[in-house]
Structure formats: C-alpha cells, structure tokens
Amino acid sequence: MTQPGETGAALDGNAMAGDLREIFAVDVTAARYMCAGCTHTDAVATLMVWQHSPGLVARCPHCSDVVLRVVRAPDRVYLDLRGSVRLEVPLEGS
Amino acid sequence: MGIISRGFGGRRRESVPGLPPGQYLTHDFPVLSAGPTPRIPLDRWRFTVTTETGDKTSWNWTEFQALPAEDVTVDIHCVTKWSKLGSTWRGVSLDTLLADVESAADYTMVHSFGGYTTNVPMEDLLDGKAWVAYKFDGEDLEPEHGGPARLLIPHLYFWKSAKWVNGIQLMPEDEPGFWEAAGYHMYGDPWREQRYQGD
Numbered sequence: 001m002t003q004p005g006e007t008g009a010a011l012d013g014n015a016m017a018g019d020l021r022e023i024f025a026v027d028v029t030a031a032r033y034m035c036a037g038c039t040h041t042d043a044v045a046t047l048m049v050w051q052h053s054p055g056l057v058a059r060c061p062h063c064s065d066v067v068l069r070v071v072r073a074p075d076r077v078y079l080d081l082r083g084s085v086r087l088e089v090p091l092e093g094s
Numbered sequence: 095m096g097i098i099s100r101g102f103g104g105r106r107r108e109s110v111p112g113l114p115p116g117q118y119l120t121h122d123f124p125v126l127s128a129g130p131t132p133r134i135p136l137d138r139w140r141f142t143v144t145t146e147t148g149d150k151t152s153w154n155w156t157e158f159q160a161l162p163a164e165d166v167t168v169d170i171h172c173v174t175k176w177s178k179l180g181s182t183w184r185g186v187s188l189d190t191l192l193a194d195v196e197s198a199a200d201y202t203m204v205h206s207f208g209g210y211t212t213n214v215p216m217e218d219l220l221d222g223k224a225w226v227a228y229k230f231d232g233e234d235l236e237p238e239h240g241g242p243a244r245l246l247i248p249h250l251y252f253w254k255s256a257k258w259v260n261g262i263q264l265m266p267e268d269e270p271g272f273w274e275a276a277g278y279h280m281y282g283d284p285w286r287e288q289r290y291q292g293d
Contacts, residue, residue, distance in 0.1 A: 050128055054173050054253055054273055057128040064130065066209075071277035073290040078277030 010048035016056055019070050020044075023079055026089055034085040037065030044068075044087075112169050114284040117177040123230075124176055125238045128272065132208040132237070132258050139242050141226065142261040145197045152261075153191075155242070158226075161186045166225065168248035170255070171284040183246055185227030188219040191262075199264035203271060204245055207258040212271035213280065214247060214254055216264070223249055226259060251282040251289070 013029050020028040029045040040062035047058035047067055055071035060083075069080040081087070110119060142152035153161070165184050171177045202219060204212050218224065227246040228235050235241030240257025247254050253273050274280050279288040287293055 052124075053126050053128045054278065055128075055276055059129060066129070069276040071273070071290070073277065076290075078290075080276040082275070 010050055010059070013043070013045040013047035013049055013058060015049045015051060016044070016047075016058060016070060019056060019072065019077065020079075023077060024089075026092075028087070028089070030090060032088040033067055034088075035060040035063060035065060035067055036083045036085050038063035039085065041088075112179050113177055114171055115287050117171055117175055117284065120176040120178055123178060123181075123239065124172070124174075126172065126174065127238075127257075128210065129208055134207050134237075134242055134258065136242060140260065141191075141243070143191060143195050144261065144263045145195060146199045146264050146266050149196070151195055158186065158228075158243075161190055164225065166246075168246070170248050170252050173251040173253055173278065173282070173284075173289050177284075182231055183225065183227040184229035184232075185225035185243070185246055187222065188224040188226070189222065191226065192220065195264070197264045199266055201265045201268045203263040203265055203269060204254075204256045204259060205261045205263065206256045207260050210256055210258070210272050212254050212256050213269055213274055214250070215268070215281070218247065218250065219262075223247065249283075251279075251284050253278065254282055 017027065017029045031044050032041055033044050034041045037060060040060055046061060048061050050057040055069055057066055058068045059065060060067050065083055067083040071078040113119060136155040139155045140152055141158060142150055144150050163184050163186055165182065167180055167182050169177060169179045170181055200216050202214050202216055204214055224245065224247040226243050228243040230239060235244060243259055245256045245259045268280060270280060277290055279290055279293055282288050
C-alpha cells in the first residue's frame with residue numbers, strides 16, 4: 001500500500017471537505033461510511049484520498065477499495081458513491 | 095488611466111501546432127494516479143484478451159516480448175489539460191494482439207492491475223492507433239508511468255491509456271469504465287474537448 005507522503009499518494013478524507021460541502025449542507029467528512037467492499041465503517045475523514053488524478057478518489061483504509069469519487073467539471077460536480085453501502089450523517093443537536 | 099495590457103507573456107495556445115483546444119504544453123511527464131502504484135513482477139505479468147463469448151488469448155512477459163514491436167513518436171493529451179508533444183514509445187500494436195482473435199464486438203473494456211478500467215471502442219484500438227507500450231524515451235516504463243506495460247492510445251485523452259494494463263474484454267455494448275462512470279466522457283476526443291459527460 002502506498003502511504004501518505006509518497007509520489008501521487010493519499011491524503012486523508014479531510015482533503016474532500018470543500019468539495020463535499022458544495023454538495024451537502026453538512027460536513028460530510030464527519031459522516032460515517034460503510035465500505036461496499038469489506039463493510040468497514042469509519043468517518044469519511046479517515047478515507048485515503050488520491051488527488052493527483054482526474055478527480056478525487058477516496059479509498060477504504062481497510063481494503064483499499066474505492067469508496068467514493070468526486071469529479072469536478074467547470075459547471076458541475078459528480079459524486080460517485082457506488083463503493084459506499086451507506087453514509088451515516090450525524091444530526092445537529094442530537 | 096484606462097491602459098489595457100495586451101497581456102504580453104500570456105500563452106498563445108492557438109499558435110502551437112498539435113495542441114488541442116484548452117491544453118497547455120508541458121515538457122516533463124506529470125504522474126497522475128487514482129490509487130496505490132502496483133508493483134508487478136515480470137514473472138507474474140500476463141496480458142489477456144477475452145472475447146464476448148469468453149474465449150481467452152493470453153501472453154506472459156516472455157511471450158509478449160517475442161511479439162513484433164514498434165517504435166512510435168506521438169503527442170499525448172491529459173484531460174487535466176497538459177499535453178506532451180513528440181513522446182517516444184516502444185510497444186506491441188493492438189493490431190498484432192487482436193489479429194487472431196475471433197470477435198464481432200464493437201466495444202472493449204481495458205483492465206489493469208489494481209482494478210482500473212476504461213472503455214474504448216474496438217475501432218479505436220485497430221489500424222495503427224493503439225499499442226501496449228513497455229518502453230518510454232528508450233527506457234523500461236517505470237511503475238509510476240504504468241510499467242511494466244500500459245495502453246497507449248494517443249488520439250484520446252490519456253486516461254484511456256490505462257497504466258498497468260493486463261487485459262482487454264471485448265463487449266457487444268459500450269459500458270463505462272472507472273472515470274467514465276464518475277462523470278468523464280465515454281469517448282474522450284481531445285480535439286472536440288470531450289472531457290465530461292455531455293461535452
């Protein structure tokens with residue numbers, strides 16, 4: 001597994017905070033994902049993010065499968081969540 | 095004052111022959127990657143063509159190296175807007191790899207070690223338009239650039255030139271690969287700026 005710091009390697013999920021905030025009204029990096037590959041669950045902020053790429057690619061730190069992808073076009077953003085079984089979003093005030 | 099600079103020093107992209115719209119020239123070779131770089135020992139390398147009926151034709155590294163190779167000089171264009179002109183490669187033409195494969199498929203899915211995929215129409219692989227390349231600039235292709243071998247299909251955006259390629263699945267219908275499923279264009283012609291779906 002390539003580790004953060006190597007060429008083209010991963011950041012953590014906080015690197016997606018700005019992009020995801022444009023799509024969701026909540027800070028999704030605090031939500032919990034469940035990986036479709038291995039059912040590992042943890043905060044989105046713990047995903048391994050590759051950003052030297054045509055989009056953001058966030059992989060499960062447990063099995064390295066792709067959990068979500070973000071592609072930015074000039075006038076729109078694509079969010080591909082097929083690698084996530086679900087997102088668990090904490091509600092404010094609860 | 096109302097003095098309007100004419101922008102001396104600005105890029106005159108239209109003045110560079112061979113540069114598609116929206117691209118800029120680079121002389122280095124940026125590394126883009128959607129995941130960890132796989133390190134594939136040559137004794138475990140294998141390239142497999144699978145037809146729409148499930149028939150397989152494959153080559154190990156020794157068999158692949160014995161195939162006739164070509165030296166090509168081509169321009170490459172990344173969807174992130176850099177272009178590199180006159181890059182030199184050595185590889186095996188897809189015309190050679192597909193010569194004895196019986197198929198009526200119009201589409202293909204290119205597969206890589208590490209799980210990457212990208213879709214390419216069959217006609218874009220044939221007639222001297224695509225290679226499985228294993229040397230760049232006279233040297234063995236480095237893992238960061240897709241070594242031991244990558245697809246080279248220079249007339250499409252470079253995400254179609256899959257790094258660490260290990261096979262091609264022939265398909266009757268078009269299907270999206272890794273980036274195409276996430277919003278990028280199904281075909282990816284740099285001269286028509288087909289970057290995203292709907293372009």
